[in-house]
Amino acid sequence: MWLLLLLTNAFVLLPWAGAGRIIGGKIAAAHSRxxxxxxxxxxxxxxxxxxxxxxxxxxxxxxxxxxxxxxxxxxxxxxxxxxxxxxxxxxxxxxxxxxxxxxxxxxxxxxxxxxxxxxxxxxxxxxxxxxISIAKKKERVGEGAKCNVSGWGLTSLKPSWSDVLMEVELEVQNEKRCHFSSDYKRQSMICVGDKYSEKAAYKGDSGGPLICKKKAHGIVSHGYDDLIFPEVFTRISxxxxxxxxxxxxxxxxxxxxxxxxx
Incomplete structure (x- = not known):
């Protein structure tokens, strides 16, 4: 059973009742995060x-x-x-x-x-x-920044499970890519990930950090079922x-x- 909150066609990155992993990522070195x-x-x-x-x-x-x-x-x-x-x-x-x-x-x-x-x-x-340190008020990551996300969420659109921590590198996108949603707010959100990389955080990764430049800059928030890439993170700064x-x-x-x- 999927645990979802719906917003039009949106999925919230809530977990399934079990541990899975990140899409397109790899197993993190034990205790490296x-x-x-x-x-x-x-x-x-x-x-x-x-x-x-x-x-x-x-x-x-x-x-x-x-x-x-x-x-x-x-x-x-x-x-x-x-x-x-x-x-x-x-x-x-x-x-x-x-x-x-x-x-x-x-x-x-x-x-x-x-x-x-x-x-x-x-x-x-x-x-x-x-x-982990958090980004300060005036610290922002721009388009093209390479960041890392870790979690125990799903590894694909179909249930596929891993009990160990996974990690993936994602790229911060031009905010226009997330303007398909009128709810996107550039001051308090970050647009991350693109369809060409086929990498993403997914259901079960909610709440995890987006690590850029050795600090937590974002929090895994939500995405869209028909547009897995990009996705929206809460902007910590x-x-x-x-x-x-x-x-x-x-x-x-x-x-x-x-x-x-x-």
């Missing part, structure tokens, strides 16, 4: 999975649509994972105690598709679990002031994390 988070979202009906990434020992960024669902019982973040089906010694399972969805998030058109998750306890920073404000509410103390460069 220690900022990656796997979200287990328990609902009254069936579990949902999404991606996310650690930006502070007590905070994970993800897509709002992952947790803007009725019937959520618990959300658990798994850090330090490579094979999500195994109980690897490197893994840290930490419950989420607070979900801060952007106040202007709109589920109908995915505007402001961002959520900050507060962890029950600080993650233990080590070789397997580290933070636009929300950086909001993120900083929420982090101060989490803790006024400076919490070092030794961010990892990609």
């Amino acid at each position: 220690p900022y990656m988070a796997f979200l287990e979202i328990e609902t009254y009906s069936e579990p949902i999975h999404c991606g996310g990434f650690l930006i502070r020992p007590d905070a994970v960024l993800s897509a709002a649509h992952c947790v803007d669902i009725k019937g959520i019982v618990n959300v658990t973040v798994i850090l330090g994972a490579h094979n999500i089906r195994r109980q690897e010694p490197s893994q840290q399972r930490i419950p989420v105690v607070k979900r801060v969805i952007h106040p202007e998030y709109c589920p109908d058109d995915f505007k402001n598709d961002i959520v900050l998750l507060k962890l029950e306890k600080k993650a233990k920073i080590n070789d397997y679990v580290q933070c 636009y929300f950086e002031p909001w993120i900083r404000k929420q982090l101060k509410k989490f803790s006024r103390k400076i919490i070092p994390c030794f961010p990892l460069s990609d």
